[in-house]
Amino acid sequence: MIQKHVYIVMGVSGAGKTTIGKLLAKQLEIPFFDADDFHPVENVKKMESGVALKDDDREEWLENLSIKITEWQGKYGAVLACSALKEKYRKQLQVLPQDHITWIFLHSDYEVIRARIAGREGHYFKPELLQSQYESLELPSYGIHVDVDQSPEQIIDEIMEKVKNKAEIGLFGLGVMGQSLAINMASKGYSVSVYNRHIDKIEVDIAKNFVSENAGLKFQGYDNLKAFVESLEKPRNILLMVNAGKVVDFVIEDLLPYLEKNDLIIDGGNSHYKDTIRREKDLKKKNILFMGAGVSGGEEGARKGPSIMPGGPENSYKRVGPILEKIAARDKTGEPCCTYVGPDGAGHFVKMVHNGIEYGEMQLIAETYHLLRFHTSAKPDEIADLFEEWNRELQSYLLEISVDILRKKENGELLLDNILDAAKQKGTGGWSTNAALELGVPLDTISAAVMARNISGMKEQRAAAAKLYDLKTSEGENINELKSAFFEAYKATSIVNHAIGFDLLTAASKEYHWNLNLSEIARIWTNGCIIRSKLMEDLVAKFNNYQQHLLMQEEIVLEISNFRTSLLKVVGKALEAGFPVPVMSAAANYLLSFTVEQSSANMIQAQRDYFGAHTYERKDKARGEFFHTQWLQEEK
Template sequence: MSRQQVYIVMGVSGVGKTTIGKMLAEELNIPFFDADDYHPVANVEKMKAGIPLQDDDRYEWLENLGIKIREWQKTGGAVLACSALKEKYRTQLQSLPQEHLKWIFLHSDYEVIHGRISGREGHYFKPELLQSQYETLELPSYGIHIDVDQSPEQIINEIMENIQKKMEIGLFGLGVMGKSLALNMASKGFRVSIYNRHVDKIEVDIAKNFTAENPESNFRGFDDLKAFVESLERPRNILLMVNAGKVVDFVIEDLLKHLDEGDLIIDGGNSHYRDTIRREKELKEKGILFMGAGISGGEEGARKGPSIMPGGPESSYDRVGPILEKIAAKDKKGNPCCTYVGPDGSGHFVKMVHNGIEYGEMQLIAETYHLLRYHSDAEPEEIGALFQEWNKEMQSYLLEISIEILRKKENGDLVLDQILDAAKQKGTGGWSTNAALELGVPLDTISAAVMTRNISGMKEQRAAAAKKYDHKFSEKGNLKELQNALFEAYKASGIVNHAIGFDLLRAASEEYNWRLNLSEIARIWTNGCIIRSKLMEDLVVKFKDHREHLLMQAEIVQKISGYKKSLTGMVGEALNAGFPVPVMSAAANYLLSFTAEQSSANMIQAQRDYFGAHTYQRKDKPRGEFFHTQWNPEI
């Protein structure tokens, strides 16, 4: 029952902390301790003399109790009776994560407690000190609140009912990801309340049915929002798994009617980072905490362990981090693929960039497959075998699933050939492009992948244009002759795509003072998420040891220098044969631009100065000086 928890029974003197604490310890079969037994002699003498203790008197006492609390938790749990009247005292005692420390607040009217104290004999606490305790008491907004104007047996029954029934976290929204995350949390031993709205004939008994379908899991299902919120331990932690956009605001508005100060909302969807910043500020004014947590891994990852990217107040992460870390995937060293990313909307920004890199990697595989299939006339089985060989080195999740796709048949036919070639994008790829424009950072491969999805959606126009232009693939290639060069081009493009994504993270970190740890971000992307790969594992070390742009690191320079000819050659061959390779082309163009000391931008600056007098800098003058030329004397 105790699950290695420490229960602190608190309240003013006379509420029965010792009596109830001992009874609770016996009920839970864990030891009982009284905080008064740990007071220094000087404190006891003061109280015997009727002198109230000051904060300075309590500091060392509370520090020692905090140490004891940690020891008791490690040895199986305990019950501690302690007045803990002020919030700062309770903060000092809160030396364990929320999941291991539970507060039980015993209280009643002043007259009730005064009558109890007046009847006690031989206790050093004097009745006249009770008034000062009531004046000092700061009511906690969390924990189990029990009115003690009833029998000890009734009090214990009420406490046990609360301990048994209150749930540790609430999950709002039972879509595919929501259901999988709920199962994940329950499988890790957490008590989870789940909620899904009720809509007649559309969404009926979703939460209750899900609970019934998983009777072995520690769920409570609700379609009543108030009951859902009230089922949670205070301060409450609620994870939202709903669609990004206005829906999140509507959900928050509904939740606010039932929340208390100090409750925490975690947005686990793909919300825009600016919306997350706005929501955190708005809710802070109402006393509600808010975090944006990117979650990657799809249905399987959510169930077995995703990569989680939480951002917001660090104090909020301290509270809910132990839950998130326990349900996250584990890296090769067994550490959770979850870390505190940074303040504001940084968690959702990092998830947005993750998805941007994902767009680039998916398109790169798609165009590589397309070129092999229709340029070299390779059969899907051959391409799958080739990808499998490549993946011995790449260890890429996306390449792995592409192999399975190339082998999946339905009634003897390849399922892939039955899928319409019109891709969709949910917004995060486009948001990455917009963010890069705002920050003045190039995003070639990711932007190319987004635009390729957009043009793929123009299916009818493309079909009509193919007829008008009589577009045909030409210049057939030989699989054996091009596969090595294509593999090098694929690897080079992937490195460039990752370099571009991480450069956007670096720029955002500097602009918004987020202090993002690129090595740690790469680490939590090594498992659970969609873009996990051997390259990502290498980046953990590369960004830990070096802070410069990825393409400037010596080992990467050596690799890219070896792949460069294959990349540009493969792009040229593909285009000449009539095959679009947008991400591969973007990677080649970025690489050539990045490594070119002399660019074409001097002509751009001259043109801007000609028509708009925008001025320019000169090579033969100090940087920072600007000049204008009267290009056409007649103007």
């Protein structure tokens, strides 16, 4: 017997509040009450006459119900059937802590409810009032939602499944990101079951300890997979936070014996988009739903609000979207930095490109710092001050953290100077490059950033080569003379890097028929994620009005035209002084290639035709018409 808890069954008239409320009360062995019985006589007369009640009419009624709810909970608990259509009514009835009241929202399509009302006899509610109720209804974002277009027995089974302390969502994998997301969800009021494997002497009581350390939140912890799955509401929602690759397939294989039709698996890791497409197709055959959701923001973002990029079946997003949107960061208008991206692998592809742009921005900052530090001989504090000044305009998260890095001391020395100059890449940068090759899209800055990390990893070889070649870099340039050019070069490179990333999204959208909304993608990247910046905020409006290549937009053309000279100047000086600037160089080369009418590719086409008879098109003929030349004349 479940006691001292009040269950409020809400919904429009005709949804079955009384019928379901009575059945639920019988199941729970607690009293049932109908809110209609507590209306003042004046209200009943109005409703019998077909007159809709106003808020003033409901004031006394709601006040009486609030008093009764407190009494019922203090004695034995109760089930109350009450329309409670508006949030302000529900707030007035929420006189107890959240864990003492459960809201059960009965709903269905208008025509279903209207047919029910038309078939009732002896009830004072008139069918014509239903439309006004639907217009007044404010959907709750909490509680148990049940579609009543099924039998009362099925409805009760669904409700009972959810009131037996079942968790609304399960999280598999309690690494840094998994723990942070779990705390985020629980702090937003969701009940969460968490699972982590148990391996003696390696991973011991991870879930149990996590729940113990966060005792104030709604967690259930498991290291038994079957118990974890059974702890979830049906249909189940399970968020995977495990390493990308084969591990995801192994986890899915382990979960499958315990899953049922329409259970949903959400892969929140950095999986390859083609793996996501494959997994969704394979699981669909087993009647299991699958989504790939990119999550960006690092540990802090996951805890306080990340940017989330879900892709997969749209009906799956409708089911789990409210949870993801609730835990996401907010943009400057207060909207969640989470949106339905598109079908199958779209979510993970968008996250992959996000990471590619991130690679380019990080390398750009590193190149700029390195050139300032060792070519202009600027001190770290000077560079930090300069970056801080730039960031008043740019508002870049990556530039912001770089300022902190340049000021971090350890034992009185700059910590940065003791960090090994060998960077790693987890795969998403390289995947972006591969995707660009497959789609035939140039990816200069992002590919250059990936290759820069690869060559940085050749530390021992680089050290040996430095001694062998003994090439010197030149110093002596004055930072004050160059900082304006550096800033313009930085901005130009960043714009080109973003343009290249979004161009890859455009190509993928066409190839895979994803119908990606570039403006919405830019919007969910304005907060919570690593590449948030003022530029990204500007792109929301730019792509909303113009979905084509960023470098073709009028305002961008003007900016790039103003910055072009500085970009070429800085790249030229850097290379002449012996400093590698792969991303800046790539941006300059991309820009020159993109804006030149006559390229060098005619020579390439001639060469291909010469040695392989690949044919070529002619300027003086229509496009699509191909020719071959016998280049080598035979001697007579």
